Structure formats: structure tokens, C-alpha cells
Amino acid sequence: MSEVIKHEEMLISVISEMLNGMSHVAVGASSPIPGSAALLARANSLTDLRVSMLGSEEHNIFTNGGTELFDCAAQGRIDAFFLGGGQIDGGANINLVGIGDYPDTKVRFPGSFGSAYLYYLVPRVILFREEHTPRVLVPKVDFISAPGSSPENVNRPGGPYALVTERCVFKFDKKKARFRLESIHPGHSLEEIVEMTGFDFDKPSTISETKPPSSDTLKLIRGKIADEISETYPAFSSKLFGA
Template sequence: MTVADEKKALICLIAGLLRDCNHVAVGAASPIPGAAALLAKAAWGSPKHVNILGSVANNFFTGGGGELFDCAAQGRIDAFFLGGGQIDGKANINLMGLGDYPKSSPRWPGTFGSAYLYFLIPKVILFREEHSRRTLVEKVDFISAPGTSADHIYRKGGPFGLITSKAFFRFDKDKERFRLVSVHPTSSLEDILDNTGFHFDYSEDTPETPSPDPELLAILDRDVRQKVAEVYPNFADAIFPMTSGVEHVK
């Protein structure tokens, strides 16, 4: 399986998780989640609305991040994606940096409202391609956004699951821990156990992540690639070699 095929498989996996949504928002610099939202809309008409920050053609926000936050507070966004330099077993994410804050080194871009969105959006999918003990840690160095909250704290949003280049985990809110749902074809249970820094629930016979439906891949290649190229041109050229020399959608 080529790198492009692996990324397409992740796009198709994530797309399937968005079919029950009406409005999906995607932050900047998120090509795989963005492509997945566009694929779900093209394949099933659901989500009906997709907003990708940084896009012109696929973004009806006129107020940028401020409007995203307003819509989240009004309950008008069903799914969003968060990542982090570190993610731990309680679904806490760290976007600030390594080591003790404020002396973190290196420093990362910062939280940019991630905690706010984590509390308000019902289905937050954590996405981090790198699957290693460096990124998936026992305990984050700094909590930019907490995965769980005390019962007395109002919170309608939170982690749905975690997708990496090796596996798909669901988050169990009652147990406050992840459960391994499937292992991608390019990995193995032993590989995941070796490269995950936090404890998680799993079965010895955890299934393999299903291969993408050929019809879904065809829609991705035929109908979605130029929409992806409009906002992520370098990414599109990397996973859709045929886009070379093809005019990107304006």
C-alpha cells in the first residue's frame, strides 16, 4: 500500500463517521479531515454543510474563527477535529509545548479555542497521523483541552474517538479511557501496543480496519479531488497524481 493509498484509506474511514452529521467544521491545516468531510457530503449528501477554514469555495463562514465559535455555542456544529503535539489516555490534548509551562520547549502554536470547542461540539474526532510514544503519551505535559470533566460541569461536547495512521480507537466516557476498535492493514496489535504510551482496552482478536469501498474511492478520485485541491493544493497533488497539470478549483 502506497502512502497515497494509506491517506485515502484514512479519508474514507473518517468520512464514514460523519454520515450522521448535518454540519461539520474543519480547522486550518487539516487536509485529511477536510477531504473526509467533503467526501461524505459528495457520497451521501450528509453532512449537508461543510465548512473548512481557509477555503473559499467550501466555507460559508464570513467571520472566520469567531463565527465558528458562535455556531458551536449555538449548537449548530455536529462534528469537529482536534489534534495535538501530545494526546493522552484520558483524551486530554496538549497544543502548547513540551515540558513545564510557561517554560515549554519547543513551544507549539497554542490552544486557539480548542477547549471551548471540545466542550460544545458533540462529536470531536481526535486525529493524529503519527502514532508513537512521543505523541500518544501516558499524561500530557500541559492540558490545552481536557477530554473529560466533573459531573457538575456543563458539557455537551467531547471526544468521540482517536484515529491515527495505525488504528481507530473509540473513547469510553464512563471508563474515561480509549478502546481499540480496529487495526489498520499496515499495522498490527503488537505494533500498536509497542507504540502507544497510554493504556487502553483491547481484544486479542481486534479486527482489521475494513478496506475502503471501491465506489467511495472512485467518488474521492473523481468528484472530490478538485475540491480538496482548492484549499489543500500540495496535499491534492501528492495523493492524486493525476491532478498535476489540472487546474485547481477556484
């Protein structure tokens, strides 16, 4: 087995570590890397971690149709979820709708999905967007599909926990409503991250390097997880793992 770690494998491992100790992780649309991370966390879990993956028949425990994910979240029965964004800003506001003056957007994205709900209700929402450039990580999003924080009178037990990109991990500071750089992936630098990030963020005096997956974890990702994720994301699995 090649020990050259692909960046997707690195991201799967990083996200998976954020799911330690969770008991129910849900995965939404178009999320092959978060989906793989949830399956990896389940494979490593000492307890009984449940994964509910949208679009999967094998890795899905719901029996009440499309509403059950949302009902479950509103009751506090989902611990972690993933969201992305065509644009994400420094206040963790996410835009899944488009660029330009809505509704006359110049660039149209698929749409908000369940973000305007799950972002409020799931305690640990991990933002994931591979592309880390100033066009994605912007000072202010053009359209707020879901805000990063809310006034106190709004019922909001959930919200952003971290932002994972191809270059680094940010943690979200709820009190300040700002991101703090947590770790930098091997091969990347602070200067590069500052240059490629359109928003301002906090920089602790010492910033660690993101820990790559162990060889056991890599083996698990390339075997069991590659196989399990291929049911829902066949193109992703075959491209990455040749499965």
C-alpha cells in the same frame, strides 16, 4: 486507476464513515485529511450535509467572520469537528502548546486554536493524528490545551468520540474516560499498537480490521475530493493526488 490504496486515502475513508448522518461538519486549521473526509461524507450524503472549512472560500458557509464557528458550536449547530495534538494522552487530553515546562517549552507547537472551547461543545469530536508513536501518544500530556473530560457541573455537551491514527482507530469510552481499541488498519498488529502507544487502553477480545475504501469511494476521493480539497490545501492535494 491504481488500486493500491494510499494510507491517506484509507484515513479519509475511515473518518468519513464516522460522519454519516451528520448535518453540519466543521473543519479547523491544518486539517487536510479531516477536510477531505468531510467533503467525502458530503459527496456520499443522502441528506444535505454542510461543511464549513476554515481557510476555504468555496466550502464555507459562514458570513459573520471568525466568531461564527464558535457561536454556532455553542448553540449546538455543529455536529462534528476535528482536533489533533502534539501530544494526546489516554484520558484524551490534548496538548497543542508544547513539550516541557510551560512557558519554557523545549519544543513549541503552534498553539491551542479553538480546542479549549470546541472540545467541550461539539458532540462528536474526532481526534486525528497520523503519527502513532510513544512520543505523541503519551501517558500524560505536558500541557492540557483541552481536557478529554470534565466534572459534572461544567457545561459540556461535547467531547472526544474517537482517535484515528496511521495504525488504528480507538473509540473513547466517556464513562471510563479511556480509549478502547476499535479496529486495526490492514498491515498493522495489536502487538505493534501496544508497543507504539504510550498510554494504556482497553482491548476487546475480538478486534476487527479497519475496512478499506471501496473502489467507488477511491474513485470519488481521487476525483471530486482531490479537486475540492486543492483549493484549501494545494500542497497536500498535489502531493497525494498529483492534482
